[in-house]
Amino acid sequence: MSMRTPLSKVRGLGSAKEGTDHFWMQRLTGVANIPLMIFFVFLVVGMSGADHEAAASMIGSPIVAIVLLLMLVSGLYHMRLGMQTIIEDYVHAEGVKIACLMANTFFTVAVGAACVYAVLKISFGG
Amino acid sequence: MAEVDVKDNRPLSPHLQIYKPIFTMMMSIVHRITGAALYFGTVLVAWWLISVAVGGGYYTFAAIVFDSIFGRLILFGYTWALMHHMLGGVRHFIWDFGYALGPGDRDWISKATLAGSIGLTALIWLIGLLAI
Numbered sequence: 001m002s003m004r005t006p007l008s009k010v011r012g013l014g015s016a017k018e019g020t021d022h023f024w025m026q027r028l029t030g031v032a033n034i035p036l037m038i039f040f041v042f043l044v045v046g047m048s049g050a051d052h053e054a055a056a057s058m059i060g061s062p063i064v065a066i067v068l069l070l071m072l073v074s075g076l077y078h079m080r081l082g083m084q085t086i087i088e089d090y091v092h093a094e095g096v097k098i099a100c101l102m103a104n105t106f107f108t109v110a111v112g113a114a115c116v117y118a119v120l121k122i123s124f125g126g
Numbered sequence: 127m128a129e130v131d132v133k134d135n136r137p138l139s140p141h142l143q144i145y146k147p148i149f150t151m152m153m154s155i156v157h158r159i160t161g162a163a164l165y166f167g168t169v170l171v172a173w174w175l176i177s178v179a180v181g182g183g184y185y186t187f188a189a190i191v192f193d194s195i196f197g198r199l200i201l202f203g204y205t206w207a208l209m210h211h212m213l214g215g216v217r218h219f220i221w222d223f224g225y226a227l228g229p230g231d232r233d234w235i236s237k238a239t240l241a242g243s244i245g246l247t248a249l250i251w252l253i254g255l256l257a258i
């Protein structure tokens with residue numbers, strides 16, 4: 001028999017209100033990040049000292065561009081979840097917490113938009 | 127039910143003031159710190175990609191900044207943060223399944239994370255500097 005009060009059920013658990021999905025997605029993106037980040041490190045090291053033409057043709061090639069986009073999506077999703085946990089752990093004033101959580105999403109999406117735009121422009125644009 | 131004010135200044139148990147720093151505890155804190163550092167460092171990744179997309183003089187400018195001593199220092203730190211957070215993530219994933227949680231194992235796996243991250247960072251930079 002559940003010991004929870006009706007109010008606790010309505011309010012959700014703790015500061016995050018829900019967590020199973022967060023936990024799973026963090027693991028999923030974390031595992032995906034391992035090969036994707038290894039690829040990213042190889043890419044950056046391989047491109048050190050390259051001139052613009054070499055850099056653009058490397059990033060613009062289909063496989064590199066696609067894997068780079070996957071790296072960005074997975075990495076950004078992972079970091080948004082991670083920062084959310086940090087905010088929920090340390091910010092307790094409700095108004096400030098909501099503002100920080102929104103800022104977290106906005107920052108992640110903004111960085112993502114800039115990176116995805118850049119990769120697509122390099123791939124398709126002039 | 128009366129409104130509960132969470133900002134009531136109720137007395138709290140001491141924590142940071144009394145706990146002796148233990149290796150696994152420090153590794154947990156560093157895992158969070160490296161995560162936050164990587165988070166803010168993605169701005170550098172975005173800047174680099176945009177510099178390639180824009181091209182020309184802007185790419186040269188970005189390359190000069192990244193190649194500077196300050197730039198290389200930041201990249202070196204970013205590399206270590208990435209390796210440490212990645213290996214730390216693997217450690218947490220192993221822990222998720224219940225392995226390596228015992229008193230000896232958890233210290234060993236934490237030390238291996240740190241040693242691995244330092245080793246990988248050194249390897250990556252060695253290869254990178256030799257390749258140029």
